[in-house]
Amino acid sequence: xxxxxxxxxxxxxxxxxxxxVSFAVEWPADMAHGDYAVNAAMAASKxxxxxxxxxxxxxAPALQAALGSDAAGVEIAGPGFINITLSEEAVxxxxxxxxxxEWGRNTDQAGMRIMVEYGNPNPFKEMHIGHATGAVIGExxxxxxxxxxATVLRDTFGGDVGPQVAKALWxxxxxxxxxxxxxxxxxxxxTQGANxxxxxxxxxxxxxxxxxxxxxxxxxQEEVAAFSEEDRALLYxxxxxxxxxxxxxxxxxxxxxxxxxxxxxxxDTTKLGMDAVYDALDKGVLEKSDGAIIYRGEKKGLHTxxxxxxxxxxxxxxxxxxxxxxKEMRAxxxxxxxxxxxxxxxxxxxxxxxxxxxxxxxxxKIEHAAHGLLQLxxxxxxxxxxxxxxxxxxxxxxxxxxGVRNPDPxxxxxxxxxxxxxxxxxxxxxxxxIFDPEKSLSLEGDSxxxxxxxxxxxxxxxxxxxxAAEAExxxxxxxxxxxxxxxxxxxxxxxxxxxxxxxxxxxxxxxxASEWNSFYANERIIGGDNEAYKLGVVxxxxxxxxxxxxxxxxxxxxxx
RNA sequence: GCUCCUGUGGUGAAAUGGAUAUCACAACAGUCUUCGGAACUGUCGUUCCAGGUUCGAAUCCUGGCGGGAGCACCA
Numbered sequence: 001x002x003x004x005x006x007x008x009x010x011x012x013x014x015x016x017x018x019x020x021v022s023f024a025v026e027w028p029a030d031m032a033h034g035d036y037a038v039n040a041a042m043a044a045s046k047x048x049x050x051x052x053x054x055x056x057x058x059x060a061p062a063l064q065a066a067l068g069s070d071a072a073g074v075e076i077a078g079p080g081f082i083n084i085t086l087s088e089e090a091v092x093x094x095x096x097x098x099x100x101x102e103w104g105r106n107t108d109q110a111g112m113r114i115m116v117e118y119g120n121p122n123p124f125k126e127m128h129i130g131h132a133t134g135a136v137i138g139e140x141x142x143x144x145x146x147x148x149x150a151t152v153l154r155d156t157f158g159g160d161v162g163p164q165v166a167k168a169l170w171x172x173x174x175x176x177x178x179x180x181x182x183x184x185x186x187x188x189x190x191t192q193g194a195n196x197x198x199x200x201x202x203x204x205x206x207x208x209x210x211x212x213x214x215x216x217x218x219x220x221q222e223e224v225a226a227f228s229e230e231d232r233a234l235l236y237x238x239x240x241x242x243x244x245x246x247x248x249x250x251x252x253x254x255x256x257x258x259x260x261x262x263x264x265x266x267x268d269t270t271k272l273g274m275d276a277v278y279d280a281l282d283k284g285v286l287e288k289s290d291g292a293i294i295y296r297g298e299k300k301g302l303h304t305x306x307x308x309x310x311x312x313x314x315x316x317x318x319x320x321x322x323x324x325x326x327k328e329m330r331a332x333x334x335x336x337x338x339x340x341x342x343x344x345x346x347x348x349x350x351x352x353x354x355x356x357x358x359x360x361x362x363x364x365k366i367e368h369a370a371h372g373l374l375q376l377x378x379x380x381x382x383x384x385x386x387x388x389x390x391x392x393x394x395x396x397x398x399x400x401x402x403g404v405r406n407p408d409p410x411x412x413x414x415x416x417x418x419x420x421x422x423x424x425x426x427x428x429x430x431x432x433x434i435f436d437p438e439k440s441l442s443l444e445g446d447s448x449x450x451x452x453x454x455x456x457x458x459x460x461x462x463x464x465x466x467x468a469a470e471a472e473x474x475x476x477x478x479x480x481x482x483x484x485x486x487x488x489x490x491x492x493x494x495x496x497x498x499x500x501x502x503x504x505x506x507x508x509x510x511x512x513a514s515e516w517n518s519f520y521a522n523e524r525i526i527g528g529d530n531e532a533y534k535l536g537v538v539x540x541x542x543x544x545x546x547x548x549x550x551x552x553x554x555x556x557x558x559x560x
Numbered sequence: 561g562c563u564c565c566u567g568u569g570g571u572g573a574a575a576u577g578g579a580u581a582u583c584a585c586a587a588c589a590g591u592c593u594u595c596g597g598a599a600c601u602g603u604c605g606u607u608c609c610a611g612g613u614u615c616g617a618a619u620c621c622u623g624g625c626g627g628g629a630g631c632a633c634c635a
Contacts, residue, residue: 024578026578164635291633292633346631454598521600
């Protein structure tokens with residue numbers, strides 16, 4: 001439709017002698033203005049030396065002629081907008097298209113293989129709500145990409161070696177712990193270790209040494225038989241700690257609706273990364289400074305980044321290089337999207353600049369995106385201070401809250417997850433989310449459950465109406481706003497894909513649900529006028545809401 | 561100090577350079593002999609400041625002021 005409008009306007013503009021003028025076909029903010037609006041008359045005003053309204057007078061009849069019976073009205077309004085209102089016929093035609101389960105999908109990226117990395121919690125630390133934010137946004141990115149026809153591979157990358165690991169293991173070794181049973185124990189040990197690192201010089205020295213040592217024994221773990229008893233115990237603790245952490249993460253990811261195709265660890269990437277770094281050092285891309293191997297970002301207007309510390313341990317950047325190579329080996333893809341918290345944008349800029357010099361073809365595939373932080377009204381979270389809210393705590397609390405009205409635990413969980421995800425997905429991905437743990441989450445109004453509830457009620461109507469629901473019938477009146485809103489869904493998806501903006505979908509679904517609720521309150525559906533037609537609208541609403549929720553990864557309960 | 565991000569009703573957010581800046585929460589006033597009230601209807605109230613670009617600016621540019629993040633050997 002949009003294309004037809006664009007074409008008709010462009011042809012007429014050419015005829016008028018303003019072929020090069022660019023204009024927009026957009027949706028009026030207010031639906032009362034119509035379904036599409038064209039600003040070509042204003043845009044061409046200067047080029048043609050005529051007032052906008054006069055140009056609009058010439059464009060409008062051409063548009064009406066081109067659209068024929070699909071346009072119920074082509075009107076000139078305001079400073080020179082041309083507003084187009086779809087005819088009932090055109091809207092009904094689109095509503096029928098919703099019966100296809102693929103409603104909203106497109107094939108813009110069919111055949112592409114795209115890897116999406118997100119979540120990235122670190123073993124040996126508890127998973128806090130920041131990681132949950134990444135998981136929720138990442139999952140919706142992945143689904144949006146799937147809706148463009150591409151094959152998506154999800155991966156997560158965790159730091160299983162490095163200072164945070166040494167901090168936790170140092171505490172276990174100090175306390176003579178020989179086995180690890182729960183993620184909670186690990187979280188506690190990490191906090192203690194992190195505090196000791198800050199407070200005691202002696203502990204700091206020991207932890208740094210342990211860190212280097214862990215790199216060493218992990219790299220040589222095949223030779224475990226030759227290890228000292230102490231090293232064997234350490235290696236066991238490291239393996240067990242990682243395993244326990246990962247089991248906990250998987251459980252939370254499952255609750256959040258994410259399953260990964262690949263899990264990568266730092267320990268898999270260090271060797272590849274170090275080799276590449278030394279190679280780059282030989283080639284002069286990287287250089288030595290104070291015993292460390294660094295990249296001088298200044299030459300590209302950035303800052304210096306350390307790749308290998310003076311103690312010989314790799315940093316995050318080196319591991320990222322190793323990871324890029326590892327991914328290429330395990331699953332070569334056309335494009336790679338990496339989602340991290342915003343605080344890492346600076347690092348990624350420098351990393352990508354360096355990587356461009358090291359492996360340009362690989363670097364060109366990588367796209368970095370950032371998600372905002374979940375901030376507490378009570379101040380910044382810090383594992384060290386112990387005021388973090390873990391993902392599990394938050395989910396448990398929400399499930400309890402949702403359970404008040406939902407005796408069925410599955411439904412309570414769906415509502416809780418829906419509320420959490422919506423809170424995260426309603427704002428633009430990069431912006432921070434302020435979360436008040438006291439007030440908890442909204443289950444009413446602008447919320448996940450609002451969408452879920454709208455869907456449940458609509459399904460309930462269809463159930464009650466029985467098989468007649470599928471009957472085709474046309475209404476004689478003008479289309480409902482609800483119907484007109486439904487027709488926009490595929491374009492909303494396209495826009496969200498192009499801008500990596502799931503919040504546009506969330507916002508759209510909220511408007512859609514709101515229109516549905518008004519429709520529901522004002523129109524008698526079963527037993528009312530045009531029952532069959534209205535039931536068709538209900539079906540179209542259901543399909544749109546279902547597909548939209550799916551893209552966001554918000555569960556759709558059967559009842560609530 | 562340098563770099564990046566950001567400033568929208570009391571609060572939290574939305575707005576591809578478009579029309580009267582949208583939505584929710586809160587507050588207030590209503591709707592129910594209902595196809596499920598986690599709902600609907602209404603009232604109240606907003607673009608940090610100063611310039612500039614544009615037919616048109618919350619949006620783009622410049623300069624201020626406020627907030628956040630990052631600035632080698634953490635991730």
